[in-house]
Structures are given as structure tokens and as C-alpha cells.
Amino acid sequence: MELKTFLxxxxxxxxxxxxxxxxxxxxLTKPQGSLGRLEEFARRLxxxxxxxxxxxxxxxxxxxxxxxxxxxxxxxxxxxxVTPQMVLNFLRGGAGINVLARHAGAEVVVxxxxxxxxxxxxxxxxxxxxxxxxxxxxxxxxxxRDEALxxxxxxxxxxxxxxxxxxKIFGTGDMGIANTTPSAAITSVLxxxxxxxxxxxxxxxxxxxxxxxxxxxKDAISVNKPNPSDPxxxxxxxxxxxxxxxxxxxxxxxxxxxxVVVDGFISTAGALIAYEIEPKTKDYMFAAxxxxxxGHKAILEKIGLRPILDLDLRLGEGTGSALAMxxxxxxxxxxxxxxxxxxxxxxxxx
Amino acid sequence: MELKTFLxxxxxxxxxxxxxxxxxxxxLTKPQGSLGRLEEFARRLxxxxxxxxxxxxxxxxxxxxxxxxxxxxxxxxxxxxVTPQMVLNFLRGGAGINVLARHAGAEVVVxxxxxxxxxxxxxxxxxxxxxxxxxxxxxxxxxxRDEALxxxxxxxxxxxxxxxxxxKIFGTGDMGIANTTPSAAITSVLxxxxxxxxxxxxxxxxxxxxxxxxxxxKDAISVNKPNPSDPxxxxxxxxxxxxxxxxxxxxxxxxxxxxVVVDGFISTAGALIAYEIEPKTKDYMFAAxxxxxxGHKAILEKIGLRPILDLDLRLGEGTGSALAMxxxxxxxxxxxxxxxxxxxxxxxxx
Numbered sequence: 001m002e003l004k005t006f007l008x009x010x011x012x013x014x015x016x017x018x019x020x021x022x023x024x025x026x027x028l029t030k031p032q033g034s035l036g037r038l039e040e041f042a043r044r045l046x047x048x049x050x051x052x053x054x055x056x057x058x059x060x061x062x063x064x065x066x067x068x069x070x071x072x073x074x075x076x077x078x079x080x081x082v083t084p085q086m087v088l089n090f091l092r093g094g095a096g097i098n099v100l101a102r103h104a105g106a107e108v109v110v111x112x113x114x115x116x117x118x119x120x121x122x123x124x125x126x127x128x129x130x131x132x133x134x135x136x137x138x139x140x141x142x143x144x145r146d147e148a149l150x151x152x153x154x155x156x157x158x159x160x161x162x163x164x165x166x167x168k169i170f171g172t173g174d175m176g177i178a179n180t181t182p183s184a185a186i187t188s189v190l191x192x193x194x195x196x197x198x199x200x201x202x203x204x205x206x207x208x209x210x211x212x213x214x215x216x217x218k219d220a221i222s223v224n225k226p227n228p229s230d231p232x233x234x235x236x237x238x239x240x241x242x243x244x245x246x247x248x249x250x251x252x253x254x255x256x257x258x259x260v261v262v263d264g265f266i267s268t269a270g271a272l273i274a275y276e277i278e279p280k281t282k283d284y285m286f287a288a289x290x291x292x293x294x295g296h297k298a299i300l301e302k303i304g305l306r307p308i309l310d311l312d313l314r315l316g317e318g319t320g321s322a323l324a325m326x327x328x329x330x331x332x333x334x335x336x337x338x339x340x341x342x343x344x345x346x347x348x349x350x
Numbered sequence: 351m352e353l354k355t356f357l358x359x360x361x362x363x364x365x366x367x368x369x370x371x372x373x374x375x376x377x378l379t380k381p382q383g384s385l386g387r388l389e390e391f392a393r394r395l396x397x398x399x400x401x402x403x404x405x406x407x408x409x410x411x412x413x414x415x416x417x418x419x420x421x422x423x424x425x426x427x428x429x430x431x432v433t434p435q436m437v438l439n440f441l442r443g444g445a446g447i448n449v450l451a452r453h454a455g456a457e458v459v460v461x462x463x464x465x466x467x468x469x470x471x472x473x474x475x476x477x478x479x480x481x482x483x484x485x486x487x488x489x490x491x492x493x494x495r496d497e498a499l500x501x502x503x504x505x506x507x508x509x510x511x512x513x514x515x516x517x518k519i520f521g522t523g524d525m526g527i528a529n530t531t532p533s534a535a536i537t538s539v540l541x542x543x544x545x546x547x548x549x550x551x552x553x554x555x556x557x558x559x560x561x562x563x564x565x566x567x568k569d570a571i572s573v574n575k576p577n578p579s580d581p582x583x584x585x586x587x588x589x590x591x592x593x594x595x596x597x598x599x600x601x602x603x604x605x606x607x608x609x610v611v612v613d614g615f616i617s618t619a620g621a622l623i624a625y626e627i628e629p630k631t632k633d634y635m636f637a638a639x640x641x642x643x644x645g646h647k648a649i650l651e652k653i654g655l656r657p658i659l660d661l662d663l664r665l666g667e668g669t670g671s672a673l674a675m676x677x678x679x680x681x682x683x684x685x686x687x688x689x690x691x692x693x694x695x696x697x698x699x700x
Contacts, residue, residue, distance in 0.1 A: 029439055030446050031427065031553035035669070036642065036662025077381065077699045085696040089379055094689025096380050102687075103680050203381035204699065292386065310660060311677070312386025319385070326676050327661070330453050337452075339444025346435040349427045349554065 003149065006156065009255040013047035013283040021046035021335065028338040029346050037308070041286070041331030048259050048284055049168075053336060056329050059106035060162055061171035061318040062249055063090060063097055064155070066114030066241035067133030069142070070220070071178035075213045077203045080177050084117035087175060090317070091124045097173055097317035104322045104329075106171065109162075113154055114176075114241025128154045130241050137182060137220040141237040148236035148244055155248020156255070163256035170253050171288070171325060173318020174242045174266040178202075180293060183269035185217045185238040187295040189228050190272055191302050195221070198295030200265070200314075231276035239273070246270025247277070254281040261321040261328065264291035264313065268299045275303050286328060288320035289313055353499065356506065359605040363397040363633045371396035371685065378688040379696045387658070391636070391681030398609050398634055399518075403686060406679050409456035410512055411521035411668040412599055413440060413447055414505070416464030416591035417483030419492070420570070421528035425563040427553045430483075430527045434467035437525060440667070441474045447523055447667035454672045454679075456521065459512075463504055464526075464591025478504045480591050487532060487570040491587040498586035498594055502623075505598020506605070513606035520603050521638070521675060522596045523668020524616040528552075530643060533619035535567045535588040537645040539578050540622055541652050545571070548645030550615070550664075581626035589623070596620025597627070604631040611671040611678065614641035614663065618649045625653050636678060638670035639663055 021043040026032050033039065045054050065087050071080045089095045090110045093102075101108045111126045112119060116133030119125055130150045134142035143151075159170065180202040187198045195217045201210060224237035235244050246262075247270045253260035254274075262271045262285050274281045287305035290296065292314035300307060308324045341348050371393040376382050383389065395404050415437050421430045439445045440460045443452075451458045461476045462469060466483030469475055480500045484492035493501075509520065530552040537548045545567045551560060574587035585594050596612075597620045603610035604624075612621045612635050624631045637655035640646065642664035650657060658674045691698050 028446075029436065029444060030665050034553070034642075034663070034665040035446060036664065038661060038663070079697050082697050085694070086379065089689060089694040089696055092689070092694070094379060094687075094694050096378075096385060096684060096688060099683050099687045100680055103676075103683050203384070292384075308661075309677075311388060311658075313384070313388070314386065315380050315384040323677065323680055326453075326680075327659075327673065330450055330673055330676075333449050333453050334446060337444075337449045338446055339439060339442070344435070344439040344442070344444050346439055347429050347432050 006255060007278050010278050010280045012280045014050060017047040017050055018043045020052055025335060027340045029341055029344045035334055038331035038334050041328045042335035045259060045332050048257055050257065056168045056332055058167040059104065059169050059325055060109055060167045061097060061101050061106050061173050061322050062109045062111060062158060063173035063175055063318050064111045064113050064242035064245035065175040067116035068176055068178040068182060068240055069134050069136035070138060070181050070216060072136055073138055073216045074209060075181045075216055076178045077205050078177050083115050083175060083177050087112065087115060091122065095317060096315050096319045097322060100319050100322035104325045106322055106325055111245060113151060113245040134240055137224065137238050138216050141224055142182065142239055143236050145232060145236045148232050151241050151244025152248035155245040156252035159249050159252020159256055163258055169259050169261065169325060170249060171261040171318050171321030172246045172249055172263050172267040172270065173321060174246065174316050176240060176242050179240050179242065179266050181213060181217060182238055182240045182243060183266045184295050185220050186234055186269045186272065187299055189221060189226055189234055190276060191298045193298050198298050200293035200295060231273045235273050243270045243273065247273035250274035250281055250285065251278060254284040259286060260284055261286045261288050261324050263288050263318050263321040264316055265293035265296040266316055268296055272299050272303060286324065288324035356605060357628050360628050360630045362630050364400060367397040367400055368393045370402055375685060377690045379691055379694045385684055388681035388684050391678045392685035395609060395682050398607055400607065406518045406682055408517040409454065409519050409675055410459055410517045411447060411451050411456050411523050411672050412459045412461060412508060413523035413525055413668050414461045414463050414592035414595035415525040417466035418526055418528040418532060418590055419484050419486035420488055420531050420566060422486055423488055423566045424559060425531045425566055426528045427555050428527050433465050433525060433527050437462065437465060441472065445667060446665050446669045447672060450669050450672035454675045456672055456675055461595060463501060463595040484590055487535065487574065487588050488566050491574055492532065492589055493586050495582060495586045498582050498589065501591050501594025502598035505595040506602040509599050509602020509606055513608055519609050519611065519675060520599060521611040521668050521671030522599055522613050522617040522620065523671060524592045524596065524666050526590060526592050529590050529592065529616050531563060531567060532588055532590045532593060533616045534645050535570050536584055536619045536622065537649055539571060539576055539584055540626060541648045543648050548648050550643035550645060581623045585623050593620040593623065597623035600624035600631055600635065601628060604634040609636060610634055611636045611638050611674050613638050613668050613671040614666055615643035615646040616666055618646055622649050622653060636674065638674035
């Protein structure tokens with residue numbers, strides 16, 4: 001598959017479907033606009049699906065897992081072994097994403113796109129390993145340009161496959177010890193904000209570890225000199241495998257006219273790579289929540305997305321995506337199930 | 351039932367249960383605190399129930415309906431007939447609250463506490479009519495003190511009844527054309543804020559109607575001179591039947607150790623009356639969302655509640671409560687269903 005050819009399939013949504021949805025919303029038994037963003041979600045789902053009665057009966061969250069060579073720089077509060085341990089936890093159903101996806105009626109698809117661990121034949125794991133962890137970005141590029149493209153293609157292929165299987169909404173998720181470090185590096189390069197302003201505490205580091213993390217990110221940028229106008233160069237030099245997979249999933253969702261709920265900081269860094277490759281992808285994105293990771297807001301502003309939830313989450317995995325799916329679905333149900341003024345015999349506004 | 355005797359049953363929650371819940375939360379396979387407010391909801395549910403493994407398997411939203419004499423002053427965009435019309439819409443399942451309560455797995459209990467319409471024997475309606483609409487508060491008191499007490503008692507009795515029947519979480523809701531007017535009057539008297547700063551557009555009035563509404567509220571306060579230190583005086587002079595019912599439900603929830611999700615502006619005005627009667631009720635309240643009605647924030651600040659959702663809702667009926675229940679329940683499921691570090695074989699923070 002040639003990426004450029006594939007990207008020509010991504011189109012902006014059609015305003016006529018937004019108008020059609022608005023017309024129905026305005027005729028439901030409520031003051032016009034009184035269900036606020038729930039109405040916005042319904043309009044957007046209709047325009048994405050190009051269907052005035054869409055459904056969300058098959059939902060899936062993709063949790064991409066990858067390791068990061070930069071973990072050896074002491075940027076995370078957790079040891080690197082936690083990445084494969086958490087992958088196994090996902091497969092057994094014991095992690096936060098499993099609980100929240102069950103709550104939302106969504107499946108969880110766990111993708112090994114770059115974990116530094118040999119899982120052998122592990123039931124339920126989607127094995128798409130591009131490399132056994134990225135290289136340490138403080139010393140050189142995370143991966144080759146070819147590997148970066150393969151990560152993106154992996155996400156696209158999964159999107160194509162699940163679209164063909166009838167899934168109606170995707171969520172993104174990530175697992176990878178140290179992955180707020182490449183996410184912050186990407187954020188700084190693409191938003192132009194100083195590293196200090198977009199670097200957070202990740203899984204919970206102290207002040208001295210935070211100072212070190214900031215320096216590591218600065219070094220990674222100055223050593224690699226990623227080209228700010230080439231998102232694939234950025235991904236390969238200072239990114240991560242799971243970030244590339246997420247970028248691909250977002251591109252694939254847009255090409256298949258599937259709404260994609262983007263989780264927190266790492267996922268939104270992936271979505272930003274997708275947006276820089278093809279800005280029309282924005283029409284298909286829903287920002288799940290406002291993360292506690294301070295860099296997240298900078299990316300949301302850059303793309304122009306308003307988060308759905310604001311619950312001080314900072315776990316990743318797709319947890320915010322799963323929960324936000326329930327809120328998005330609430331908007332669709334309002335649109336489809338409420339009575340109109342005529343049906344209910346209710347007087348309209350005077 | 352003597353109100354004072356009943357109120358002695360309301361106790362603050364026990365901090366030991368919060369600590370016990372925190373201990374479990376800190377042992378789950380995630381960085382400590384990384385599920386933010388979902389963890390807060392779990393802690394609070396445990397402390398309210400005084401049970402380290404509570405459940406929310408029976409949920410109910412109470413939608414209290416009442417009419418308002420002040421509607422004749424042209425303060426609403428909708429005619430007064432809409433109150434009974436919407437009550438019938440609720441009973442047929444076609445309103446926003448029905449859709450969102452189904453989505454949340456909650457029942458809807460529709461209570462006629464003061465609608466100016468004779469429903470006769472209408473299936474499914476809980477008939478607790480205290481009066482056929484309040485009197486016009488611009489001319490004199492909305493109701494007598496005795497009627498105000500009866501409204502509160504109605505809410506308490508419903509809370510007692512549903513607590514006995516095993517319901518684990520309550521939501522509040524309202525229906526009543528013109529009811530943002532008494533809610534704004536209550537807000538101004540109890541927060542001390544100028545009427546202009548806490549008066550909103552309700553169902554969608556234009557500038558001249560808004561100017562008129564502000565004057566009506568000022569007149570209602572100056573004509574009735576409610577005593578700011580007597581919440582029942584305030585309710586009777588410038589309140590409404592559904593606001594009293596909601597206040598009673600909140601008091602009853604607290605006395606029965608049941609969490610109560612308070613919807614938007616009207617519901618929170620009712621919760622504020624309950625809070626002024628007994629501040630310990632705060633421990634049992636969850637603020638569903640941040641309403642578009644500008645006075646709502648003033649009450650939330652007065653009580654000290656942080657809203658769960660921020661979706662630009664301004665419909666009422668209990669719609670925000672129903673949706674917020676799903677988020678609160680997500681917190682409980684995280685707490686109950688996630689694996690611990692030990693169970694999952696995941697390494698802890700270094």
C-alpha cells in the first residue's frame with residue numbers, strides 16, 4: 001500500500017449531513033440546543049457516517065504497546081518490565097482499560113507493536129512487533145524512517161480490518177513505560193512550546209526526575225534535529241512505535257469514515273502526527289478527555305479539539321476513550337430515541 | 351414525622367472508610383491517583399455506604415414536576431401548558447431524561463408535586479400534588495410555610511421508600527415552566543450575588559425577556575423579603591414545589607446514606623435549600639454537571655461541589671444526573687474490578 005494513495009481516501013465531512021442532523025435535533029422535545037455537546041456528538045456522528053441513522057453497536061479500543069530506549073535515562077517512575085507485565089494484565093482483563101471498556105460495551109484489542117519482550121504465542125495478543133523497543137532518543141533516532149512508516153501502516157491495516165468487520169467507533173490507547181517523554185518531544189517540536197511547559201510528571205516522578213526528564217527531551221531534540229514540517233521524520237527520530245500505530249489508526253479511521261476517540265497525552269501526540277500528515281483527519285477525531293499531563297492541552301489546542309471529559313485522568317491505555325464513548329453514545333441515543341414535538345403533543349417555543 | 355427529629359439521622363461520612371478505599375485504590379495496577387476523579391467517586395461511595403464493596407445495581411432518577419404562578423410574567427420562552435405535556439412525555443418514555451436514564455440503567459420516577467393540571471388516574475405518575483402551581487412570586491409568597499414543609503416531606507418520604515426498596519443511588523430532576531426564575535431568586539438570596547449575575551436564559555429567552563426576568567426576580571425578593579437564614583422561609587416565599595421536593599429528596603438521601611446525584615440549576619437550588627437546613631448533606635451529594643445556566647456555578651461554589659461533566663447542558667429533567675451516574679459507576683467498577691499489583695504480577699513504582 002502506498003501511503004499517499006491511501007491518504008487520498010480521507011475526505012472532510014459533508015456539511016449537508018450536519019444540517020440534516022440539526023433539523024432533527026431541533027424538532028425533539030427540548031429547548032433547541034439544550035443538550036449542548038450531546039447534540040454536537042450526534043451531528044458529528046451523522047456527518048462522519050453519512051447516514052442519518054448511524055449506530056455504534058460495535059465499539060473497539062486499540063491499546064498499542066511499545067517500549068522506549070529512553071527509559072534507561074531514568075525518565076519514568078516505573079521499571080521497563082512493566083510494559084510486558086501490563087500487556088499480560090490487559091489480556092487477563094485486570095487493567096483499567098478492561099474495566100472501563102466492559103463498562104462502555106467496547107472490546108479491547110491489545111497490539112504489540114514494539115515491546116522489548118518475547119511474548120511467544122500469547123492468546124489474544126495481536127503481534128505486529130516492528131522492533132523490540134525504540135532506541136534511546138537522547139543518543140540518536142528512535143527508529144528508521146522505514147520502521148516509522150511500518151508503524152503507521154500497522155495502524156492503518158488494523159483500522160481497515162475492523163472497519164470491514166463492522167466496527168462503528170474506534171478508541172485509541174497506549175502502553176509503554178517512558179512514553180510521555182517522546183510524546184512531550186513531539187509536542188514541543190510541533191507546537192513550538194518550550195519543553196518545560198509541556199513536560200509532565202508521567203506516572204509520578206519527583207522534582208529532580210522531572211528536571212532530568214526535561215533535559216533528556218531537550219537533548220533528544222537537539223541531537224536528532226527532527227524536521228518540524230515532516231511528521232514522519234519527527235515520529236522516526238523522537239517518537240515511539242505505539243505513537244506511530246495510533247497515528248496510523250487515526251488515518252485509517254478517517255479513510256474508512258469511522259469516528260475515533262483519542263485518549264490522553266500519548267494518544268493525542270499520535271493523533272497530532274496523523275493531523276500533520278492529513279489535517280482532514282480532524283473531522284473524525286473526538287478528544288476523550290483533558291489529561292493531567294500538562295502537554296496534552298497544547299496538542300488539543302493545536303488540532304482544535306475540545307475534550308469531552310475532565311476527570312483528572314493520567315493513566316492512558318485508552319481508559320479515557322472508553323469512558324468518553326459512553327458519553328458520545330448518549331448523544332446518539334438522544335438524537336435517535338427522543339420524541340419530536342409532534343409525536344409527543346408538546347407545544348413549541350412561543 | 352417531625353423534620354428536626356428526622357434530621358438528627360443525617361451524619362457526616364466516616365473518614366475511616368475513605369482511608370480503607372484509598373488503600374485498595376493504591377494497590378491497583380496503575381500509578382497511584384492516575385484515575386483521578388474516578389478514584390474520588392469510589393472513595394466517596396464507600397464512605398457513604400459504610401461498606402468497602404458497595405454496589406449501584408439499582409439506580410433511580412426522580413423528576414419532580416411543578417408549575418409556577420410567575421410564568422404569567424413572561425419569564426419563559428415556553429407556555430405553561432408544556433409542564434403537563436412534558437410529564438406525559440416522560441411517562442411515555444420519549445423525553446431526554448428517559449433516553450439518558452435507559453442509557454445509564456436507571457429508572458425514572460415522575461412525581462407531580464405541584465402541576466397546575468388534573469392528571470386524573472395516569473399510569474406511572476406518582477401523585478403527590480401539594481398545590482396546583484405556586485402563586486406568582488412577584489405579587490406575594492409562592493406558597494405557605496406549611497406547604498413548603500409538605501414539599502420537603504414529600505421528597506423525604508420518597509427517599510425513605512426507595513431506600514427501603516434497595517435503590518443504591520438517587521438522581522434529582524425537575525420539570526416546571528418558569529422554574530429558573532425561583533431558582534435564580536433563591537440563588538441570589540443565599541449567595542448574596544446580584545440578580546443580574548445569576549440570571550440566565552432558561553429555555554432560551556431574548557434580551558428584552560431577560561431584562562424583564564431580572565426585574566421580576568428583584569421584585570419577588572423585595573416584595574417577599576425572605577429571611578436569608580431561614581431556608582424554609584426562602585422556599586415558601588420565592589421557591590417552587592419541585593425545588594422543595596428535591597430539597598427533601600437530598601435530605602432523605604443523606605439520612606438513608608444514599609448518594610444523590612444533583613442535576614443542574616433547579617436541582618442544585620433545591621440541594622442548596624437542603625444544605626442550608628443541614629450542611630452534612632453535602633457529603634452525600636454529587637454535582638452531575640456544569641450547567642449553561644449562569645447561576646449554577648454560584649451555588650456549586652457556595653456548597654463546595656465540583657461538577658462531574660461539562661457538556662453545555664441546560665435541559666434539566668435529571669438528564670445530567672443520569673449521565674453522571676454512568677461516570678460515578680465507572681469509578682466504582684475500577685475500584686472493585688481492577689487487579690492489584692500482586693494479583694497481576696506487575697512491578698510497583700521504583
